[in-house]
Amino acid sequence: MENLASLIAGFELALSWHNVAFMIIGVLLGIVVGVLPGLGGPNGVAILLPLTFGMDPTSAIILLSSIYWGALFGGAITSILFNIPGEAWSVATTFDGYPMAVQGRAGEALTAAFTASFIGALAGVVLITFVAPLVAQFALRFGPAEFFAVFLLTFCSFIGMGRENKAKIIVTLALGFLLAAVGMDTISGDLRMTFGVTELMRGFDFLVVVIGLFGVSEILLTVEEGLHFKGKRAGIDLKVVLRTWTALPRYWGTLLRSSLVGMWMGVTPGGAIAASFMGYGLARRFSRNGAKFGKGEMEGVLAPETAAHAAGTSALLPMLALGIPGSATAAVLLGGLMIWGLQPGPLLFVEQKDFVWGLIASMYLGNIAGLIIVLATVPLFAAVMRVPFALVAPIILIICAIGAYTISNSIFDIWLMLIFGIVGYVFKKLDYPLAPLVLALVLGDRAEDAARQALIGSEGDLGVFFSNGLVGTLMVLAFVLLLWSPMIEGLSWLRRRLLASRPSEAHN
Amino acid sequence: MTIQNEAGADVAAPEGGLSRRAVELTVAALLMALALMVLWDSYDRGAGWTGAGPENGFFPARIGWIFLAGAGVVLVNAVRQPPGVFVSWQQLGQVMRVLVPLVIFVALIKPLGIYVSSALFIIGFMLIAGSRNKVAILLAAALVPLVAFWIFELQFRVPLPKGPLEAFLGY
Amino acid sequence: MKACVQARILAASLLCSGAVLGASQALAWEPTKPIEVVVPFSAGGASDQMARTIQGIIQKNKLTTQPIIVVNKPAAAGGEAMLDIKDSAGDAHKLITTSSGIFMTPMTTKLGVSWTDFTPLVMMAQDAFGLWVNAKSPYKEPKDLLAAAKDAKPALKVGGTGSKREDQLLVIAMEKASGAKFSYIPYPGGGAASTQLAGEHIAADTNNPSEEIANWRGGATRPLCIFSPKRLPYDAKVVGDQSWGDIPTCREKGLDVSYEMLRGMFMPGKVSPEQRDYYVGLFRKVAATDEWKDYMARNALVPDFREGEAFLEFLKKDELHHKDLLTQAGFLAAN
Incomplete structure (x- = not known):
């Protein structure tokens, strides 16, 4: 109850005219940086940070966190329209979002993505409002072994054995792990697999690879059929928003599951990227439409977006309560907090009540403002599909190049993007699945680091992965998920055998 | 105007093209070579299990073996594959019409900076794609880099590669 | 500046800087971009x-x-x-x-x-670097921690940033000075090490003050000593009645290791x-x-x-x- 009273006071603070104005400016700016792959939430926040030093901390954090919300919303736009994930956590959104756009359902896909983001973020904020201290304590129980178990769980929930060529799944998964291992190894401080090339010591950045594999390769595939866009043009009016909304309640199960997965991953902190993959993987496995995933299923857009945003929002909780940044943007925000003289940590909730509750209230309001603004832009973005291909294609490729460059200010990365574009083109045509590669690339080295940290601590004893209830449960859950499909198949095979054998027994 | 794929996509067979089997084999062979490089690098650094857990080559080496085996299976499967077309010559030509300008664009970024090379890329691409409206082409080639410059250099202070033109103008 | 502008026109590819232009050296240099x-x-x-x-x-x-x-x-x-x-x-x-x-x-x-x-x-x-332990741990002084480390099996875990860098050097120096043995666990940053310490996944860390202050103030961790040659010159209260200057140096407490970065x-x-x-x-x-x-x-x-x-x-x-x-x-x- 005390929380509610504080929250209402926070709303009063956040709803002042100038704070609402900051919120809208922040969201708009956030959408811009979220749409352009070369800019991200951290850029927007970092650039405005110096401007906010003169403002009072509450207005400043409202402005900056609104950029964060805007960027979270914006990341989905290029994923759906051009198969180019603006942010790492939008990769899973491309799996069904882009096919929807190709089928002329871009408006629907965008609406679904935005609404799902909103629902996920809201779930995260509710979590922060009511159980912050409790959850913050829970996050402390995660040591290296637990982290490893969470990553393993993500792999197992996503991978499972599909219908695709099994050898090719294994090859791309292994390739992802190996790419992730290139560069400096945190645990030993040595360089691995750089073969003396200085550019390689940076390793393969996830976004460079993904922009190439997904974005550039898609354009190459598209032009095979001639220099124009694939697919139908989207009808563009705001009615599509309402039509999509009426379909949403049907997917309450997926929305709920993804929200829970996201909150869990945000707090633990496995992160928004892992959450989006896990949300997608679980939805594919447990949804009635699972088999149709990847061909333009709305549920396949809802699941990762909800999870990513629930995680992205929940990730602010460890930052506020413990001072651990859950993401790069959160890290820059954290720096800001300190410059304003606020010390993130367990005492922030006690010492800076106004600030904390103003921020939490702005999370509710910023997300509502964000949703309204992005929904209003749906027709605008869907209209991009009407611009002639001859003009849009080079612009997309230029934006890809800028995006690849800005990640670490390296022209080498633009070449890498190009190479991965060709690799993606060949792999797609030869039916090598790309998703396992991406997942292994983004989580592979973190999983390896966690495993090795745990093993250094236990002096090489593997028992550390089953040493307490938490890690043991996670590990068992991971193996259950991995073996889920074979188990179900095995059971149905058994049942069929039994059914088949019974009549035959009767004959005897 | 309706967007429809050019009719006749289904009569690709007599047209000929790059053999799918050849591409499969090449890719699998390349992946196996990559796996061998990984294994060589990992064992060179130490891929064992010491008192303090695995060495830094342990996981890459194990995954390298799996990678090698997987690529080997793909290779064997490819040999048994029925013949097919990976990409028809005509399609490959289309892809090259995008890929070649793209490679030139990336190659020009270092000497000319990204803004000038973007302008050239847009002009080149639009001409290849068959745009006939010269005003539109020039407008796009001028506006896109200018807007990008305004957003990245002036508003967000994200420095992108610049060339002699920008230096001449004092940036 | 006039000379600069001319130089720009003459040699478009050269940056207009004092190094290039002998003529403008009389003027104090100012950044131009x-x-x-x-x-x-x-x-x-x-x-x-x-x-x-x-x-x-x-x-x-x-x-x-x-x-x-x-x-x-x-x-x-x-x-x-x-x-x-x-x-x-x-x-x-x-x-x-x-x-x-x-x-x-x-x-x-x-x-x-x-x-x-x-x-x-x-x-x-x-x-500066500190030797930090969980607030709930029984160690009151560096020697308690070192004594516990000598008997521990498996070895006590000490966290820090990265590998073969300052934190690990500190841990090795501590081992050399005391004869105890630790397992050094590298984390990607001091913040992660601090959180792991707060969650009791490691016995100690060697964080900079800025990396540990949040958890110290929050009552999750506390310092045993500071690896500086002399005490920190700040006497404003940080936690309860303790200031940075109240933390003893490790040397004072019989652990002869000192390091600053x-x-x-x-x-x-x-x-x-x-x-x-x-x-x-x-x-x-x-x-x-x-x-x-x-x-x-x-x-x-x-x-x-x-x-x-x-x-x-x-x-x-x-x-x-x-x-x-x-x-x-x-x-x-x-x-």
Whole structure:
């Protein structure tokens, strides 16, 4: 109850005219940086940070966190329209979002993505409002072994054995792990697999690879059929928003599951990227439409977006309560907090009540403002599909190049993007699945680091992965998920055998 | 105007093209070579299990073996594959019409900076794609880099590669 | 400036800088485009915070006419950033923040780069290291921890940032001084180590004050001693009635290990003396602001501003010191 009273006071603070104005400016700016792959939430926040030093901390954090919300919303736009994930956590959104756009359902896909983001973020904020201290304590129980178990769980929930060529799944998964291992190894401080090339010591950045594999390769595939866009043009009016909304309640199960997965991953902190993959993987496995995933299923857009945003929002909780940044943007925000003289940590909730509750209230309001603004832009973005291909294609490729460059200010990365574009083109045509590669690339080295940290601590004893209830449960859950499909198949095979054998027994 | 794929996509067979089997084999062979490089690098650094857990080559080496085996299976499967077309010559030509300008664009970024090379890329691409409206082409080639410059250099202070033109103008 | 404009027209590809133009040397040099500050670590870390604080101070007090841009290049423990600065020789619009990684990264990774490729500007301060334990742990003094470590099986875990770097060197020095044995667990940053300590996944960490202050104030962790040669010069209360200055040095408590780390600013090599002097002057002004003093006090940085010869002397000595430490630990890269 005390929380509610504080929250209402926070709303009063956040709803002042100038704070609402900051919120809208922040969201708009956030959408811009979220749409352009070369800019991200951290850029927007970092650039405005110096401007906010003169403002009072509450207005400043409202402005900056609104950029964060805007960027979270914006990341989905290029994923759906051009198969180019603006942010790492939008990769899973491309799996069904882009096919929807190709089928002329871009408006629907965008609406679904935005609404799902909103629902996920809201779930995260509710979590922060009511159980912050409790959850913050829970996050402390995660040591290296637990982290490893969470990553393993993500792999197992996503991978499972599909219908695709099994050898090719294994090859791309292994390739992802190996790419992730290139560069400096945190645990030993040595360089691995750089073969003396200085550019390689940076390793393969996830976004460079993904922009190439997904974005550039898609354009190459598209032009095979001639220099124009694939697919139908989207009808563009705001009615599509309402039509999509009426379909949403049907997917309450997926929305709920993804929200829970996201909150869990945000707090633990496995992160928004892992959450989006896990949300997608679980939805594919447990949804009635699972088999149709990847061909333009709305549920396949809802699941990762909800999870990513629930995680992205929940990730602010460890930052506020413990001072651990859950993401790069959160890290820059954290720096800001300190410059304003606020010390993130367990005492922030006690010492800076106004600030904390103003921020939490702005999370509710910023997300509502964000949703309204992005929904209003749906027709605008869907209209991009009407611009002639001859003009849009080079612009997309230029934006890809800028995006690849800005990640670490390296022209080498633009070449890498190009190479991965060709690799993606060949792999797609030869039916090598790309998703396992991406997942292994983004989580592979973190999983390896966690495993090795745990093993250094236990002096090489593997028992550390089953040493307490938490890690043991996670590990068992991971193996259950991995073996889920074979188990179900095995059971149905058994049942069929039994059914088949019974009549035959009767004959005897 | 309706967007429809050019009719006749289904009569690709007599047209000929790059053999799918050849591409499969090449890719699998390349992946196996990559796996061998990984294994060589990992064992060179130490891929064992010491008192303090695995060495830094342990996981890459194990995954390298799996990678090698997987690529080997793909290779064997490819040999048994029925013949097919990976990409028809005509399609490959289309892809090259995008890929070649793209490679030139990336190659020009270092000497000319990204803004000038973007302008050239847009002009080149639009001409290849068959745009006939010269005003539109020039407008796009001028506006896109200018807007990008305004957003990245002036508003967000994200420095992108610049060339002699920008230096001449004092940036 | 007129000469500059002419030079631009004459030689479009040349940057208009004092190094190029003998004629403008009489004028004090001023930056002509945005100044890039390269941070060799990721966003949110101690180096990044320092760079962003300096950025804020410069912009708030309008100390330059050109904006400051902070660029993070965290790859290869800062090696990438150092190679970038080495390749930017002559570029007077690029700076790099440094820690002792400037000695250690090249020594442990065989990268062909050294601080002598750069132009040293100033040392802003030195950063202290503490020996921190969980608040609930039974250890009251360093000797309790060391005694427990001698009997522990498996060995007690001590966390720190990265591998073969300052934190691990400290742990090795502690082992040498006491005869105890620890398992050193490398984390990607001090924040992660601090959280792991708060969650009792490790027995101790060797964080900088700025990395641990949140959890200390929150009552999750507490310091046993500080690895500085003398106590920190801050007596404002931080936690309860304790100030930074109340923390004893490890030496006082019988653990004979002392270590501090420079926090400095460098620029690429082959720049003109005017350009160097401009930035030295700039940072002198930054160091004199109240905001900087607040920042120092909040993060318990050891005041030790150096420029010119004094800084150079320090660097030479510190490099030898680190070479010694790395050699003893067996971390020097085999050539």
